[in-house]
Amino acid sequence: MFTLKSNIKIIHFVALLSVFNFLFFHYPFFKFVFQNLDYSSFNGITIIISLIILMLVLNAFMFYLIFSLSQYVGKFLMVLFFIINSISVYFINTYGVILDESMIGNVLNTKFEELSSFFSFKLILYLFFFGIIPSICIVKAKILTVAWKKFLITISLTLLFLLSLIFANASNWLWIDKNSKTLGGLAMPWSYTVNISLFYVHQYKSNQKEILLPNATLKDNQKSVVVLVIGESARSQNFSLYGYDKNTNPLLSKIPNVAHFNATSCATYTTAGVKGILSHSDSGDLYEILPNYLFRNNVEVVWRTTNWGEPPVHIKNYQKRQDLLSQCKGKGCEYDELLLTGLKEQIQAIKNNKVLIVLHTSSSHGPSYSKKYPSKFENFKPVCNSVELGNCSQAELINAYDNTILYTDYLLFKVIEDLKQLKEYQSALIFVSDHGESLGEKNLYMHGLPLSLAPKEQYEIPFIVWTSDGSRQLKPNKLVSQYYVFHSVLNFLGVQSPIYDEKMNIFKQ
Known part of the structure; x- marks a missing residue:
């Protein structure tokens, strides 16, 4: 110089x-x-x-x-x-x-x-x-x-x-x-x-004391459980349920009572996306989020995570990766399958009639997509193994990413299989991603662009729902947002609240 x-x-x-x-x-x-x-x-x-x-x-x-x-x-x-x-x-x-x-x-x-x-x-x-x-x-x-x-x-x-x-x-x-x-x-x-x-x-x-929502009541004693799976960097266009030409949902596509909605995220990064999923409305204020609200109003809440970036969670049963590893055996413990360890047994041990389980995954986060799933799920080849995504062909990059979606399909299938065995419960699974992902389109990778500039790949997300036989039917909504989760969970669990908005509920009455 x-x-x-x-x-x-x-x-x-x-x-x-x-x-x-x-x-x-x-x-x-x-x-x-x-x-x-x-x-x-x-x-x-x-x-x-x-x-x-x-x-x-x-x-x-x-x-x-x-x-x-x-x-x-x-x-x-x-x-x-x-x-x-x-x-x-x-x-x-x-x-x-x-x-x-x-x-x-x-x-x-x-x-x-x-x-x-x-x-x-x-x-x-x-x-x-x-x-x-x-x-x-x-x-x-x-x-x-x-x-x-x-x-x-x-x-x-x-x-x-x-x-x-x-x-x-x-x-x-x-x-x-x-x-x-x-x-x-x-x-x-x-x-x-x-x-x-x-x-x-x-x-x-935002970290000032959260604003408490109005008190809620439970309208019945029907045993009900919702498993909310928060996806990471999953974009809807790579799910065959949404018309993708590769079969990335071979298991979910064969299960009765599985439906999907077109959905958009409120942001393109994890912290804001997860907050949106757990919030009752699009507000910049720190209102009480879904798990905290339900836990305070006598719903049993379990949070399991291999990820991070959520707002402060104030519940009794919060389990991180290291908490679950001691109970897990096999190669699946290295991946998001860890979140399913003893899940059915944990639900059966709960004495409360109303249960919310949150599984916060990390399965499609880049840049190392090929390390996010066990080798047996590497169906689409060749894959990108480099963290410098621009060095891979787009086909290799998409193949690696599609394998993470294939693995997500398996995880959701396993959750549904567990819920099917809980005959005494009315059960629902809701899967929604925090945001989408760019895979080389317009020379953009991963996520995080301001929403006003972001391409659709970063905010068009999957919103997939399964309900147990005879429990609930779904409204024919064409487009939903992450904020629908809050009100739909309240509705399914029979939680009556002044904050409840029927317009953002996906279930028929």
Whole structure:
């Protein structure tokens, strides 16, 4: 970047940092710009040139402020920025993600074992060349500071220039505002620094004490059980029940009383998707979620999970992977089949007449789709075994993903078989996914794009229902949402509540 042994003026140093930050980390930003305006027109050229100048000057200005206040803090932050930038750009280039607030939440709620599945040699190259080498240069640099008077003159003139540039582009504000969320999610390092702050501010607000819903009553003593299976990254178009040309549902397709609805998710990432499934309405407030509400109103609730990202669950019987492993035997214990361990026996041991079981799966989460199912379910071949999904053919990628759907079909079949043996219960299974998944369409992978920008693959989800013989019939709804789960479960279990909405109930009275 510069001669390590020579002294360098602070203004030259931050200018170099800004240039290298621009060159190393802003290809995705300007790729989006070129794809979304007419770059051959005078107005398009004006926007591009203005954005380049704005980015270079604004970043240099911010770096200048930081280093003028403290060189030690400045070097620490610049090293941190270049390291995180290199990792961020790898994920943006490899998976087509945008680092908006929702994606930041997705990252911060992902556990280490899931993060480790993204490890690749290409990631190491990004980290080494774009992160570590520049960081060494930053640490070794000998920077000459300036007097406060010159500092104040410099920032004043720079601010004046930036304001002039912004107002000179007043005619382009509408385009920038329209695309601000994506542009902000691709601008390094501010995409993650700003959105991490926003995430924790909003999380603090949402983690305040939940708003209790009105008290409910049970209208009968009929023994009833609902098993709610929350899918992970399952998109409806790859289920043969929805017309997919591959037979990914060989078991469910042969079971009587299985129905499916067209459905959409309220978000494209796990935390918001699961919250939507458990909530009574589309509200930004933290209202009491379904398991907490039912448990408080005398329904027995069991939560089993191999995943994470749900809102706070306040029930007595909450079982994670490690809690279930001691009871499980066989190779299936390494996968979501673990959730079915002793499930029927657990339900039979419950003395309460009203039971909700929640199984929170992880079976279709990328990028390692081929590791989400036992080998005997690898029916569709060849499969993608790389975490760098762009290195696989789309056919290999889809084959691996389809095998996870085939495995999900088996898991749901096993749950239904258990419920069939509970003759004394009226039983229902509801399977709904937290969100969908992109598999290379439009060069996008996985999920997490803002809902306003996301393709249908990321929000069109399966909503599959089975009911025991003679229990309930279903309404002929054409389209439902995740919020239908809350009211449908209340209806099936005979829970009367002032919050109940018949319009969002899938069962006939």
